[in-house]
Each structure stands twice: as structure tokens, then as C-alpha cells.
Amino acid sequence: MTTLLIKNVTLKGQEGLQQILIEDGQFKRIESNDVELSHNGDIIDAEGGMAVAPFCEPHIHLDTTQTAGEPSWNISGTLFEGIERWAERKEMLSIEDVKARAKQTLKWQIANGVQHVRTHVDVSDPTLIALKAMVEVREEMKExxxxxxxxxxxxxxxxxxxGKELLEEAVKLGADVIGAIPHFEFTREYGIESxxxxxxxxxKYDRLIDVHCDEIDDEQSRFVETLAALxxxxxxxxxxxxxxxxxxxxYNGAYASRLFRLLRMSGINFVANPLVNIHLQGRFDDYPKRRGVTRVKEMxxxxxxxxxxxxxxxxPWYPLGTANMLQVLHMGLHVCQVMGYDQINNxxxxxxxxxxxxxxxxxxxxIEEGKPGSLLILPAENGFDAVxxxxxxxxxxxHGKVIAETQPATTxxxxxxxEQVTFKR
Structure with a gap:
């Protein structure tokens, strides 16, 4: 039996310091720090840091990652030049190439506390090279x-x-989720049919659905209502x-109000991508220039x-990034004006x-007894401090094993x- 005891840790909603015991990969006990727990394995002193559930990356394109500047940079920074640059790079794709780049970014994600990733993989390719590569990566990185x-x-x-046949073939090859891009289809009717x-x-295949939906500044692009209705x-x-x-x-206020009733009834999920949305949207605007991020605050x-x-x-579409989810969160809170204390803390x-x-x-x-023993320790007093x-x-x-650790910098x-500066008040 393998065990790990984490002491001197804080948990949201709990007063004082806590301790967390993980046995055989599952949370066994969560108790106050002063409770005596029988333990003969490894111990981590959290030094007052906070325990949180692992970060999740719900939307990333690992088949295109690490290709900025190859073979040339996106000089204008626009979506359209990004597509042109990717078309050049796509000619160099191989299974080995996709796997190497995807694993590099996955290592960055793991270092930044990400333990769950949903990656969108381009299947508009008769060879399905990127998909086949990612199926191998999923198996090789599952630990x-x-x-x-x-x-x-x-x-x-x-x-x-x-397109239909390729999508179904991708599912047969192992895709977990089925995607679409209705606003990019030739006609509105094609979008609805898709x-x-x-x-x-x-x-038919018992799969999840994740649609690139209305990723455009056109206020008449309203495929989300069909998605929610279905x-x-x-x-x-x-x-x-x-x-x-x-x-x-x-969207105008009257339509948005009606739409939100349907969205609540449907129970669908939403993903905003603040770094890229604020960067790519609004490119056809003069001033005022729209922010290009969905209605997160209202949701x-x-x-x-x-x-x-x-x-x-x-x-080619976003030349920056180290796969740090706190950077995404930081931008999102600003752009969506979610900046009240409680909003930031949560x-x-x-x-x-x-x-x-x-x-x-x-x-x-x-972090609950009986669930898989996976968590992060952040050197922060609370969520507000961490952000x-x-x-x-x-x-x-x-699952009870340390897979990444970082020594905080000292200044x-x-x-x-x-004098040491901690950036704390």
C-alpha cells in the first residue's frame, strides 16, 4: 500500500490547517491538522499553502502547438494570415512531428498543474495524420x-x-468528442445540417460534443441556439x-435575453478562450472595437x-504562451470584467x-474522500492571492504521486x- 500525507495545508471552506491522507491513489482521510493519523509513507509539508483540484485545459489545439515561426511568422497577427502560415506548416506534418510537439506542450501543462486536457485535432485531412498521432500520445501520456x-x-x-465520412472515421479511430464548425460552412443551411x-x-457512438460555435464577430451568427435546442x-x-x-x-439585448432562457434549459457548457479571443476578434472593427469574448459574466x-x-x-494564431492556466484566468477576469473580490477569490x-x-x-x-488522490498545492493564502x-x-x-514541483522564486x-520582497501586503 502506497501512502502520501500532506500536512499544514488549507482547504476552501475549512477553518485552520488541514491534513490530507492519500492511500493507493485515492483520498482516504481529510482531517484537521491536530488529528493523529497513522501513516508510514511520504510526507509533504504544504507550509500553509492551499490545496485545490487539478487544473483542466478544456480547449487547446495540440496538433498545431509549437509551430510559431515555422516556416515563417504571422506578421499581421490576424486569423487569416494564421491560416496561411498553417497551410505552409501543414505540408511538413508527420506522426512523429505531431507527437513531439504535442508532448512538449503537455509537459509544460503538467508543470503548470494541468492534469486533464481536451485537445481539438484537425480531421479535414484524408490521411488523418494528426488524429492518429494524438491517439498514440493519449496512450503514452496517460500516467x-x-x-x-x-x-x-x-x-x-x-x-x-x-467531411462526414472523415468525421465518422475519426470517431472509429478513437476520438472521444465530436466537433463541428457551423459558422465556417458555406451556407447557414450547411451549418444547421452539420x-x-x-x-x-x-x-450512435456514445460520444461527447464540442462545437467551435459562432467564433466570428457577425451578430447574425446564431448557431448556438440550434446547438442548445438539439x-x-x-x-x-x-x-x-x-x-x-x-x-x-x-447580440442585441432582446435576443440575448431570449437565448439565455434556452441556454439554461439545455444545460450545455461553454468555453471562452480569453487570450486568443481578445487577440483575434474585432479585427474588422474601427472604434469602438469589441472585446471579442463571450458573455462570461452573464453566464x-x-x-x-x-x-x-x-x-x-x-x-500561427497565437505566438505566445507557456501553457499556464493562471495567465488565461488573469486575462479572462480583466476582459470579462469579473473583478470583484469574491469573483476573483472563486x-x-x-x-x-x-x-x-x-x-x-x-x-x-x-478533493473528496473516495475520489482519485489528485491535487495541487499553491503557495497562496486563498484564490484571490493565487490569482x-x-x-x-x-x-x-x-493519484498520490508527485508529478511536478516548483521552487517559488525569491526576490x-x-x-x-x-530586503526580501514577497509581493504580499
């Missing part, structure tokens, strides 16, 4: 990270030759995700499940618990005398 693969029809389902097909396929019709809301929905930021107020993702890391849910619901893994995610100081992940524990200034 350290859980990966869900979305079969993502980048060029459309109805608008790409054999959504109906996705639900047909999801029910989810409601088939009672699949908890298995359905609308990613991006950036057009929602341009939170309406108890609609919403979370944050990266979308891209170091690729905001880790946007990259953890809410994301777990989106991935439909909430039954095995969270404000952008703290590193001190320890990432997965000194030299004025009249040397």
Missing part, C-alpha cells in the same frame, strides 16, 4: 495526464470533400459544449457552466471545477539594506 480528443473538422463537415449530423453521430431535445446538455461563441458579445450570474481555455499555445473554478464539468469528469475530480500574485504550482500530485532588493 501523467488524461487527454480527450475532439475530432475537429477545421474546413467544415458539409463544405469539405467527404449540427444535426453531429448529434446523430454522438448518439441538446435540450435529446437531453444531452451535460455532454455538449459550445466553444468560443464570440458572436454572442454582439456566471445565470448559473450556466462556463470555463476558460487556451485555444492555442505558440502557434475564479479558480473557471480553470478547474467548471472545466471538469465541461469535460464530464466531475465524478472523479475534486493576484500568479503563483507557481508548488506540487502537482496525481531581494538592495536599498539602504538588503
Amino acid at each position: 501523467w495526464v488524461d487527454i480527450q480528443i475532439v475530432a475537429f473538422p477545421q474546413e467544415g463537415i458539409l463544405s469539405y470533400p467527404n 449540427l444535426h449530423y453531429v448529434f446523430e453521430l454522438a448518439q 441538446a435540450h431535445k435529446f437531453d444531452m446538455g451535460n455532454k455538449v459544449t459550445a466553444s468560443h461563441t464570440t458572436a454572442m458579445g454582439s 456566471l450570474n445565470a448559473n450556466i457552466n462556463v470555463c476558460f481555455g487556451h485555444d492555442d499555445v505558440f502557434d 475564479s479558480l473554478d473557471l480553470i478547474s471545477n467548471n472545466s471538469a464539468r465541461t469535460l464530464n469528469i466531475q465524478d472523479k475530480h475534486g 493576484r500574485r500568479q503563483v507557481p504550482v508548488r506540487y502537482s500530485v496525481r 531581494h532588493i538592495h536599498l539602504e539594506q538588503a
Whole structure:
């Protein structure tokens, strides 16, 4: 029997210091620090840090990651030049290439406390090279990270030759989630038909659904209503995700009010990608220039499940990024104006618990006795402190084993005398 005891740790909703005992990969006991626990394994002193559930990445394209500047940089920074640069890089794809780049970014994610990843993989390719590569990566990395693969029809389902057949073949090859991109189809009718097909396929193969939905500034792009209506019709809301929905930021108030009633009824999930949405949207605007992020604040107020993702890391569409979810959260809170104290203090849910619901893994995610013994230790007093100081992940524990640790940096200034600066009040 392998055991790990974590002492001197804080937990949200609990007074004082706690201790957490993990046995054989599961949370065995969570007690006050002064309770005597029988233990003969490893001990971690959290030094007053906070324990939180592992971070989740609900939306990333691992097949394109680590390709920024190859073979040339996106000089304009636009979506359209990004597509051109990717078309050049796509000619160099091989299974070995995709696997090496995906694993590099997965290592960055693991170092930053991510233990669950949903990656969208382009299946608008007769060879399905990227998908086959990611199926191998999922198996090879499963000890350290859980990966869900979305079969993502980048060029459309109805608008790409054999799009339907390629999507179904991707599912047969092992995709966990079925994607779509209705706003990119040639016509509105194609977009609607693509959504109906996705639900047909999801029910046939018992898969989740995650749609790139209304990722455009066009206020007339309203495929999310069809997505929600179908989810409601088939009672699949908890298995359905609308990613991006950036057009929602341009909807008029009357339509948005009616839409939100349907969204609540459907129970679907939402993913916003603040870093990339704020960067790519609004490119056709003069001034005032829209922010290009969906209505996160309103969703939170309406108890609609919403979370944050990266979308891209170091690729033709987004040249920055270290796969740090706290950077995503920091940007999202600013752009969505979710900056009240309680909002910030509870905001880790946007990259953890809410994301777990989106991935439909909430039954095995969270710090509760009987659940898998996976958690993070953050060197922070609470969620507000963690976000404000952008703290590193001190320890990432997965099934009772430490898979990542970071020594927090120390900073000194030299004025009249040397003094350490902790950035705490």
C-alpha cells in the first residue's frame, strides 16, 4: 500500500490547517491538522499553502502547438494570415512531428498543474495524420495526464470533400468528442445540417460534443441556439459544449435575453478562450472595437457552466504562451470584467471545477474522500492571492504521486539594506 500525507495545508471552506491522507491513489482521510493519523509513507509539508483540484485545459489545439515561426511568422497577427502560415506548416506534418510537439506542450501543462486536457485535432485531412498521432500520445501520456480528443473538422463537415465520412472515421479511430464548425460552412443551411449530423453521430457512438460555435464577430451568427435546442431535445446538455461563441458579445439585448432562457434549459457548457479571443476578434472593427469574448459574466450570474481555455499555445494564431492556466484566468477576469473580490477569490473554478464539468469528469475530480488522490498545492493564502500574485504550482500530485514541483522564486532588493520582497501586503 502506497501512502502520501500532506500536512499544514488549507482547504476552501475549512477553518485552520488541514491534513490530507492519500492511500493507493485515492483520498482516504481529510482531517484537521491536530488529528493523529497513522501513516508510514511520504510526507509533504504544504507550509500553509492551499490545496485545490487539478487544473483542466478544456480547449487547446495540440496538433498545431509549437509551430510559431515555422516556416515563417504571422506578421499581421490576424486569423487569416494564421491560416496561411498553417497551410505552409501543414505540408511538413508527420506522426512523429505531431507527437513531439504535442508532448512538449503537455509537459509544460503538467508543470503548470494541468492534469486533464481536451485537445481539438484537425480531421479535414484524408490521411488523418494528426488524429492518429494524438491517439498514440493519449496512450503514452496517460500516467501523467488524461487527454480527450475532439475530432475537429477545421474546413467544415458539409463544405469539405467527404467531411462526414472523415468525421465518422475519426470517431472509429478513437476520438472521444465530436466537433463541428457551423459558422465556417458555406451556407447557414450547411451549418444547421452539420449540427444535426453531429448529434446523430454522438448518439450512435456514445460520444461527447464540442462545437467551435459562432467564433466570428457577425451578430447574425446564431448557431448556438440550434446547438442548445438539439441538446435540450435529446437531453444531452451535460455532454455538449459550445466553444468560443464570440458572436454572442454582439447580440442585441432582446435576443440575448431570449437565448439565455434556452441556454439554461439545455444545460450545455461553454468555453471562452480569453487570450486568443481578445487577440483575434474585432479585427474588422474601427472604434469602438469589441472585446471579442463571450458573455462570461452573464453566464456566471445565470448559473450556466462556463470555463476558460487556451485555444492555442505558440502557434500561427497565437505566438505566445507557456501553457499556464493562471495567465488565461488573469486575462479572462480583466476582459470579462469579473473583478470583484469574491469573483476573483472563486475564479479558480473557471480553470478547474467548471472545466471538469465541461469535460464530464466531475465524478472523479475534486478533493473528496473516495475520489482519485489528485491535487495541487499553491503557495497562496486563498484564490484571490493565487490569482493576484500568479503563483507557481508548488506540487502537482496525481493519484498520490508527485508529478511536478516548483521552487517559488525569491526576490531581494538592495536599498539602504538588503530586503526580501514577497509581493504580499
